[in-house]
Structures are given as structure tokens and as C-alpha cells.
Amino acid sequence: MNSLKPAIFFRKFLLKAILNISALAVTAIGAAQNSNYKFPFQNPNLSFEQRVDDVVSRLTLEEKVAQMLNAAPAIERLGIPAYDWWNEVLHGVARTPFRVTVYPQAIGMAATFDTTSLKIMADYSAMEGRAIYNEAMSMGKNGQRYVGLTYWTPNINIFRDPRWGRGQETYGEDPFLTAMLGKAFVNGLQGNDPKYLKAAACAKHYAVHSGPEPLRHVFNATVSDYDLWNTYLPAFQELVVNANVAGVMCAYNAFRGQPCCGSDVLMTDILRNKWKFTGYVTSDCWAIDDFFKNHKTHPDAASASADAVLHGTDIDCGTAAYKALVQAVAQGKITEKQIDVSVKRLFMIRFRLGMFDPASMVPYAQTPTAVLESAEHKAHALKMARQSIVLLKNENHTLPLSKNIRKIAVLGPNADNSISVLGNYNGIPSQIVTALQGIKNKVGTGVDVVYERGLNFTNDTLLEYADVSYQYSFEGKKGFKAEYFGNKELSGVPVLTRIEDNVDHLWQEGEIVVGNLKAYDFSARYTTDFTANNTGDITFELDADDGYRFFVDGKEQLNAWTRNRWGAKTFKLPTEKGKTYRLVVEYYQGDGKANVRLRAGHFKKSDFTALSNRIKDADAIVFVGGISPQLEGEEMKVDYPGFNGGDRISILLPSVQTELMKALKSTGKPVVFVMMTGSAIAIPWETQNVPAIINAWYAGQSAGTAIADVLFGDYNPAGRLPVTFYKGDKDLPDFNDYSMENRTYRYFKGEPLYGFGYGLSYTTFTYDNLKVPATVNGRNNNTVSVRVTNTGKMDGEEVVQLYISSVDKNVKAPIRSLKGFQRIFLKAGESKVVQFELTPQSLSIADDKGISKPIPGKVLISVGGCQPDKLTKASKKTTEATIQIKML
The missing domain is CATH 2.60.120.260 (Galactose-binding domain-like)
Incomplete structure (x- = not known):
């Protein structure tokens, strides 16, 4: 017999005894801790999973169902406060009764091509949201809408057609840009605490949704698997799989015959099964009613509600359709255990937000109202407004304007329009600077600033x-x-x-x-x-x-x-x-x-000739026009020509504005067109005849300051278009057709007025020394580098963009696709080497099952400050190289 065995046995016995004693001690401590709480779910020392299981186990069926409405009522017997899930933070906290910082509209933030700026904006907005929530709770405003911590943002739908009125809420037409900006937003908003969410983001509207607005409750979107996986899903996949977004909102419309919130393909196969999404899903508001009222796919509220929940839709927003779930259980359409799944998801989010824990434990629960409109936040709103401005044209160096001018005329429907600069889904700041006020502030009292509105957006009768x-x-x-x-x-x-x-x-x-x-x-x-x-x-x-x-x-x-x-x-x-x-x-x-x-x-009807004569002695004329959230937006009633239900019938600039600019040009004075818009506008006459054009989007509370900074050269513009500006309506396919054929820069076969990624500067940049491997491994990351030089006389920023395209025209692939971008600053004469990492994903195309496969054959790599063409390559604004992809 081995003499070591008794000793080994004794050591094992002693170790087991110690472990048992330790376990008893832990149990005793836990019991002592639990004694301070009426229910286990109130105990912050337990795991979130344990607490969620406990609280849901204590609810009646009726209480569970009530928690699945966006306005979840209090459960007083358990000490659970009321909570309204509905809140918005598109470009700053929206619709709140508090005064907040308002950043540029989402499409404008996309024009910055700056993920760092967007992440900071989201972080600052989450701070302001936390302050509002903390203050609201201290005032006993539990259950009030627009003070919660669950924000139904970002909108990462692809802006496939410029007529869509809600495209202003998106990050543009490109899946990669949308994905990268969306991920930055989610990371900034949700924070990096290992236990608690700073706020909960929500990716919407899942997934094939982009107008028309008047048809959104009845529309059935049908797209190919190719378009689904290569255009409509990549941004959602990035946010769900890699950014760990807390929530997803399913769309109003149907997809392949099923309402999106009850879609086998979108909700079950992809979101829950393929992507393993464990967060919560909310319907778009009133979307569950659409099942039986508009899509006619279900006979009643009970059937619709049961089907939506079985497909993973946890919240019914805006209606009370989910109240019929009690009836649906009685009818055997769904079980209470299946409802438990949704209720647990919802409580998990609330626990992760720290709503059931002492404020001392939650790092964000002490955020004071002093952060609202803090100096740091307002400075960032101005920074992003400046970054968003795109210089479209600058003939004969019309801009920047001289600061020694004696008189400047400021005209147009957006010159003094605070509604336009705020966009939609917005909060209200304490101070709004319009273009007129920004120019006045810039030039001071020594310059005569003459203002006349001159016309409305679509007519000349004021x-x-x-x-x-x-x-x-x-x-x-x-x-x-x-x-x-x-x-x-x-x-x-x-x-x-x-x-x-x-x-x-x-x-x-x-x-x-x-x-x-x-x-x-x-x-x-x-x-x-x-x-x-x-x-x-x-x-x-x-x-x-x-x-x-x-x-x-x-x-x-x-x-x-x-x-x-x-x-x-x-x-x-x-x-x-x-x-x-x-x-x-x-x-x-x-x-x-x-x-x-x-x-x-x-x-009174405007007399453009008389108006031009009144201001012809001005040294410069600034016309601030375009369109407005008063004309484009979400399902709205608009009776003006060229607009319908929030969408546009025509993408042309309203002709009355062109007529006024023709009269202004006749004065012989420099005319600058400042265009505000949330979408692409066709401006063929202006492009040919107006010497300077800038696109200022809906640039937020500091829009006017940023516009004046660009006009007078105190800021060198570097914004880039996140959408294609087409020449006219003839360039557009049928609005109702969701096929990507001939849509966006990735598939458009014509010549745009201004392309995606386009934007000028007051200085010049050249590209050289592009370094790419001749052969790349399709399974690993590969480095691409290029040297960028500021060859002008003014410091400035440049947005370096990397595109790929298949050399083999028989390969089904976009004409070209953005796969990398960096916004950099260069002093005059300075050079900098910029590096990109090409991932296997960026060199792949998804097949019909959503599986990424490397692009076969050779791939053209283009790097520059815009998309490549003959002119940009000749002027060294872009540079190219061809690589061979191999599965090494």
C-alpha cells in the first residue's frame, strides 16, 4: 500500500471541510444582507440574472403584460416605480422639458466623417440625459415620458432615396459609414462601466425601412438577399454583434409579407438566432396595431400581440394592443412562460441602468443638472457644426469673405429660422444662433448687415x-x-x-x-x-x-x-x-x-428686381435657403408644392429660390448660397452660376456661428457629403422600389452633381506613396498606408477616404465601397502618413445567406479626399493600387 495515500486523503478531507465552512459563512453573510431587503430582487449583492428571475416570478400575468407597454405602470406592492421607455437622443436629448445642448442633425454629424466627435457627442448627451433622469426622479416624476434612460436612437436605416423626409435622422447612404458612426454613438452613449449602462441605445428601424412616409403603415418591402445582406443589414449587424447595443426597434412596414415586428427572417432567423441578440426589442410606435388594422395579416389584437412577442418584440409602443396578451394566453395563442422571456429582457435593461440600486453604487446616479448646456458641451456643439459644413463650390476664391467689408446683405427663408437649425427629434437650448445672428456677431457693429427674408421656401408671397x-x-x-x-x-x-x-x-x-x-x-x-x-x-x-x-x-x-x-x-x-x-x-x-x-x-408679393436694387451696394450677398424640417420629416401634413407627407416629390431646389438668386446675380456682387437641408438637393443652375455654395445641413444651436466662421475664414471647412447629390429627378428610380439597382454612389451608373464623400477646402491636399501588399491574405488584417500633404497656404483638415472595387466586372459587387476613413489636421506644408487596416470583412461580399466571402480576383484600392475619377487622379487628390486577394 502506498504510504502517501492516507496523507493525500487527509488533505482532501481538510480542504473539503474548509470549503464547507466557507460556504456556510458566505450563506450566513448573504442571509444577513438579504435581511435588509423585503425581496431578493432588491438586493444589489445578487446578480442581475438572479434579481430579474425573482422579480418576474412575483408578477401576475396582468402585471407582466402591463410592463410590456412603453408606459409601464408602477407595481406598488413590490415597490417597483412606473417607467416610460420612450425617449429620444438623436442629436442631443430630445423633447425634454429641460434646456439641453443641441448638436447638428444626424445627417450633419455624418458629414463630419469623425467617429471621435460623434462618440464624445453621445457621451455628453448621455450625461445630460442622466442629469435629467436624476432630477426627474428627485421630483417624483417616475413614469413621465422623455425623462428616462432608454433612448430610441440611433437611426441607422440606409438613406437609399433623397426623397425620404426622415433621411435627415440617419448617417447617410453608405453601410460602412453608418455602421462606424452608429457604433461610435452606441459606445459613447452606453458608456464603459463593467456593470452599469450609462444609458441604453436602440438601433432603429429594423431593418428594411426608408419611406415613403405616407405608406409606412401598409408598405411591404421586398428585396433580394444580396441587397438585404450587403446594404440593409450591415449597420444593424455591427451594432448588435460588435457594439452590444441594448435595444432594437422594429419597423412599421412589412418585409416579404410579414410585419417587421413579426418577421421570421428578420426577428427570429437573423436577430435572435444568427446574431444571438439578447437585448430588448420595441415596436415602432403604433406598429403592433398595424398588424391587424393596416397590413391585415392578423385578425385582432390578441393574435397580433402574441405573434409579435413570439418573434421577440418585447414592448408595444404607443398603443394598448399588448393588453390583449392576457386574452391570448387564455386562448392558447401564447404561454405565460413565453411572455416571461420578454419581461425578463425588459427588467434586465432597467437593472443594468441601476434603477433598482442605491445611487451610491451607480457611477452615473450623481450626475448633476449643472452638466446641462455646460461650456464643454456647447463648445462641442459648435465644433461639430463647423465640422459638418461642406464647401460645394468656391469659384475664384469667393470665400472666405473679407472682414473689411462695409455692407453685407443676408437674405432667404433660412437666414433667421431657428426651426431649421434645430432639425427634428430635437431638444431646445437656451440660446440659438441663426445664420443672420452669427454673421452679425462676426462682423460687429462696424459693418452694415441688411436682412430681408425675401420669400418663403416655395413661393414669393410673404x-x-x-x-x-x-x-x-x-x-x-x-x-x-x-x-x-x-x-x-x-x-x-x-x-x-x-x-x-x-x-x-x-x-x-x-x-x-x-x-x-x-x-x-x-x-x-x-x-x-x-x-x-x-x-x-x-x-x-x-x-x-x-x-x-x-x-x-x-x-x-x-x-x-x-x-x-x-x-x-x-x-x-x-x-x-x-x-x-x-x-x-x-x-x-x-x-x-x-x-x-x-x-x-x-x-405682399416680393419684387425680386426691387429687392436686388435695394441691396446692390452691398459688398457681398449671402442667400440662406434650401429646405426645412417644416417641410421634410416624419409622417407630416405638408401642403406645399414638391412635398408630400414629410417626403419630397421632387429633389430640385424650389424654383422660386432659384429665381431670386438669378436676380441677385444680376447685381454683379459676389453671391454665396448657404443651403440648409436634411437631404440631397438638386441645384443644377446654382452649380453653374453661383460662385460659392456651402451646405450647412441643420447644424444645431450654434449653426449661425459655424456658418459665419466658414464664410469669413476663421474655420477651414472639411465636411464631406454622406449622400449623393444627384442632378435631378430623372436620376432616381421609383421611390417604392427597394432594390439598390442604380441607387447611391455604390450602384449609381450616372454622373452625380456632387458625389458621396465630396467636399472642398480653402487649402489643397495631395496623396502619394501609397503602400499596399501585392497579395493579401483574405483571412487576416492587412495594412494600407498613404502620405497626405497640405500643399496650400492655410492650415486645414482633410477626410482621408479608402474605397475598394472589384477589377473583375463579372463579379457581383458595388461599383466601389467605402472601407476606411480618417479625419486629420495638417498645417500648411505638413505631411502625414495615414494607415488603414483592411479586415477580411472589408474585402468580402455577403452571399445570400449572409456569409461573408472574399471578393474573387483582383481588387482596386483607392485612397484620397473623395471618390476617385480622372480629374482627382490627375491632380493627385487620390491615388490607387491593385491587390490580389488569396486565401493563404
Whole structure:
């Protein structure tokens, strides 16, 4: 017998005894810790998984179902507070009652081609969101919309067609750019704490969704597997698989005959099974109702809700369709255990956000309101506004303008339009700088700045407003009797009644209106007597969000008692001198911010010749035009020519703006066209005839400062187009066709007006010494380097872009694809070597099953400040080399 065996046995026995004693000690400690908590899920020492299992096990079926609505109610018996999942942070915290920092619209941030800037923006926005949440909770505002930490951003749909009104919310038309910017956003917003989320991002709208807006509730998108995997899915895959995004929002439309939120392919096969997504999924708001009301794929709410949950949709936003899940369980359409899966996902997010832990344990729970609009955040908003501006044309060095000018004329519908610079899905900052104000601030009091609006976006007949406030009175008191109601029906006793000088209000949703009344589902009635001071007529303009009615002497003259975002309407009242007319404005607010304003004046047709003569002595003319979120956006009612339901019918600049610029050019003075837009605009005449054009997007709270900095040379522009600017409508396929054939720079066979990735500078750059391996391993990363030199006389930034294209034209592949970009700064005369890592993914094309396979044969590598063509290669703005891909 081996003498060592007893000793070994004794040591094993002793070790086991020690472990057992330790386990008992741990159990005792745990029991002591648990004694401080009524329920285990309240114990922060347990794992999130244990706590989630515990809390869900304590819920009734009805309580579980209620937690699957975006407005989840409190469960008082368990101490679970109410929570509304619905919040937005597209370019700064949106729709909050607090004043916040507003960055450029998403499409403008995409034009920066700067992932670092975007990540910082998301980080700052998450900080402001945390401050708002902390403050709201301290004020007992549990369950209020737009103060939570689950943000339904970013919008990573591919902007396949410039007519789509919501394209402004995206990062453009390229899957790689969208993926990289989206990942930067998610990383910045969610933070890097190993345990807690700073905020929860949500990739939307999954997955084949990009207009038309009027058809989004009934549309059935059908695309090839090639387009699905190579265009529509890559950004979502990047955010789900590599960025670990917390949430996904499924789209309104159907995909291959099934609503997206109940799609076998998208939701089950790809998202949950192939990509192993374990986060939560929310429907787009009211999308579950679309199953049985619009798509007609399901007979009722119970069937639709059960199917959506079985496909992994955890939240029903905007409606109460999911309440029918109780009925669906009773009918055997779904089991309670299957509902548990969704409820656990939802509670996991709330636990990861630290909502059930002491504030001392959560690193973000002490974020103070002092971070809102902090100096650092406002400086970054200005930086990104500058970075986003794209110089499209600069003939004969028209720009920068001289700071020694004596007089400058600033004209156009966007020159002093604070709505345009804020874009949509926006917050409200304390200060907004329009283009006009930015120019005034830049040149100071020594320069004569002349401003005339000149025209509207689509017509030349302006309502010249008059101050008629002295003509309003109610029962002997100047102004309006204002009555506010805590419902949308103007019913019952008003919450408050008072006299107000004018009807001119703008509230963010949830902001205090009067007393304790919040700007959410409320209504108001404004009554006054208007006494005419002359015989003739006067036109009243009522500008309001949501529903409104306008009465004169008891007769209804205007009615939009339905959602009518940014819909200004007018009524001409014939008047007799000295006669009094009773005016009544009725208004209600639904979703979003509240806006109601009554103004009066007289319509007058602009005389462009006379206008040009008035400003012909100016040293420079700046026309600030384009379009606006008042015209393009989400499912909105717009009655102007060229626009429909939030989308555009034509991508041409409204012709009236071209006509005014023709008159301005006739003055012989330098004309600069500053274009604001959330999408590509066709400007063929302007490209040929206006010497300087810059695209300023909707650049946020500091838009005017950034525009003035570029106009006068205090900032050297380096923005790049994240979308193709086509020459006209004839370049576009059918809007309803989701095939990528002849769409975007990757497949467009024509010649664009301005290509994707295009943008000029006040200096010049050249490229040389491109180094690529002659043969690359298709399974490993490969390095590409190039030398970039600032050959001009001005310091500046350059966006270095790497494209690949297959040499073999028989290979099914894009014409070219962006696979790398870096924004760098170079002093005049400075050179820098820029390196890119070509991954196996970047040298591959997905097959019909979503499996990436290397591009066969030779691949052309192009590196430069834009896409390659004969001109850019001749001027050394781009350089190229061919490589052979082999599976070594």
C-alpha cells in the first residue's frame, strides 16, 4: 500500500471541510444582507440574472403584460416605480422639458466623417440625459415620458432615396459609414462601466425601412438577399454583434409579407438566432396595431400581440394592443412562460441602468443638472457644426469673405429660422444662433448687415406681420382670456384662466404650461375682441402643432383638429373701421412639443428686381435657403408644392429660390448660397452660376456661428457629403422600389452633381506613396498606408477616404465601397502618413445567406479626399493600387 495515500486523503478531507465552512459563512453573510431587503430582487449583492428571475416570478400575468407597454405602470406592492421607455437622443436629448445642448442633425454629424466627435457627442448627451433622469426622479416624476434612460436612437436605416423626409435622422447612404458612426454613438452613449449602462441605445428601424412616409403603415418591402445582406443589414449587424447595443426597434412596414415586428427572417432567423441578440426589442410606435388594422395579416389584437412577442418584440409602443396578451394566453395563442422571456429582457435593461440600486453604487446616479448646456458641451456643439459644413463650390476664391467689408446683405427663408437649425427629434437650448445672428456677431457693429427674408421656401408671397396687440382686448383688459384644460377635449373646468397679451407659445413636451399642468395631452382656448382700425382686410395666421380651430364671431374659419405638424394656416378677414370682432383660438397638444401662435398682417408679393436694387451696394450677398424640417420629416401634413407627407416629390431646389438668386446675380456682387437641408438637393443652375455654395445641413444651436466662421475664414471647412447629390429627378428610380439597382454612389451608373464623400477646402491636399501588399491574405488584417500633404497656404483638415472595387466586372459587387476613413489636421506644408487596416470583412461580399466571402480576383484600392475619377487622379487628390486577394 502506498504510504502517501492516507496523507493525500487527509488533505482532501481538510480542504473539503474548509470549503464547507466557507460556504456556510458566505450563506450566513448573504442571509444577513438579504435581511435588509423585503425581496431578493432588491438586493444589489445578487446578480442581475438572479434579481430579474425573482422579480418576474412575483408578477401576475396582468402585471407582466402591463410592463410590456412603453408606459409601464408602477407595481406598488413590490415597490417597483412606473417607467416610460420612450425617449429620444438623436442629436442631443430630445423633447425634454429641460434646456439641453443641441448638436447638428444626424445627417450633419455624418458629414463630419469623425467617429471621435460623434462618440464624445453621445457621451455628453448621455450625461445630460442622466442629469435629467436624476432630477426627474428627485421630483417624483417616475413614469413621465422623455425623462428616462432608454433612448430610441440611433437611426441607422440606409438613406437609399433623397426623397425620404426622415433621411435627415440617419448617417447617410453608405453601410460602412453608418455602421462606424452608429457604433461610435452606441459606445459613447452606453458608456464603459463593467456593470452599469450609462444609458441604453436602440438601433432603429429594423431593418428594411426608408419611406415613403405616407405608406409606412401598409408598405411591404421586398428585396433580394444580396441587397438585404450587403446594404440593409450591415449597420444593424455591427451594432448588435460588435457594439452590444441594448435595444432594437422594429419597423412599421412589412418585409416579404410579414410585419417587421413579426418577421421570421428578420426577428427570429437573423436577430435572435444568427446574431444571438439578447437585448430588448420595441415596436415602432403604433406598429403592433398595424398588424391587424393596416397590413391585415392578423385578425385582432390578441393574435397580433402574441405573434409579435413570439418573434421577440418585447414592448408595444404607443398603443394598448399588448393588453390583449392576457386574452391570448387564455386562448392558447401564447404561454405565460413565453411572455416571461420578454419581461425578463425588459427588467434586465432597467437593472443594468441601476434603477433598482442605491445611487451610491451607480457611477452615473450623481450626475448633476449643472452638466446641462455646460461650456464643454456647447463648445462641442459648435465644433461639430463647423465640422459638418461642406464647401460645394468656391469659384475664384469667393470665400472666405473679407472682414473689411462695409455692407453685407443676408437674405432667404433660412437666414433667421431657428426651426431649421434645430432639425427634428430635437431638444431646445437656451440660446440659438441663426445664420443672420452669427454673421452679425462676426462682423460687429462696424459693418452694415441688411436682412430681408425675401420669400418663403416655395413661393414669393410673404405675410408681412403687423403689431396689432393694441387691438386685442377682453372685457376691458388688453389681450386674450386664456383657458387651459388638463385634457385634449377642452372639457370640464379649466385648470387655470388668465389674461395673456398674445397667443405665442412653445413648450417642450412635459414642460410646465401653467400651474401644475404639463405640456402633454392638454388643450387651451384663447378669446379676445379685435377692433379694426381701418376699413379693408387683415390676414390672421395660426401656426400650431397638433390640433387647432379658429373662430371669428362664432363662425369656424380654420380647422385642423387633427395632427398637423408645423402647419401654418391663414384667414383673410374683411374689416370695417371701428368694428369689433370676437376671435377664438382653440388648440390641443398630442405628442411632441407644443406650439401655438396667432399673428396678423397683410400678404405682399416680393419684387425680386426691387429687392436686388435695394441691396446692390452691398459688398457681398449671402442667400440662406434650401429646405426645412417644416417641410421634410416624419409622417407630416405638408401642403406645399414638391412635398408630400414629410417626403419630397421632387429633389430640385424650389424654383422660386432659384429665381431670386438669378436676380441677385444680376447685381454683379459676389453671391454665396448657404443651403440648409436634411437631404440631397438638386441645384443644377446654382452649380453653374453661383460662385460659392456651402451646405450647412441643420447644424444645431450654434449653426449661425459655424456658418459665419466658414464664410469669413476663421474655420477651414472639411465636411464631406454622406449622400449623393444627384442632378435631378430623372436620376432616381421609383421611390417604392427597394432594390439598390442604380441607387447611391455604390450602384449609381450616372454622373452625380456632387458625389458621396465630396467636399472642398480653402487649402489643397495631395496623396502619394501609397503602400499596399501585392497579395493579401483574405483571412487576416492587412495594412494600407498613404502620405497626405497640405500643399496650400492655410492650415486645414482633410477626410482621408479608402474605397475598394472589384477589377473583375463579372463579379457581383458595388461599383466601389467605402472601407476606411480618417479625419486629420495638417498645417500648411505638413505631411502625414495615414494607415488603414483592411479586415477580411472589408474585402468580402455577403452571399445570400449572409456569409461573408472574399471578393474573387483582383481588387482596386483607392485612397484620397473623395471618390476617385480622372480629374482627382490627375491632380493627385487620390491615388490607387491593385491587390490580389488569396486565401493563404
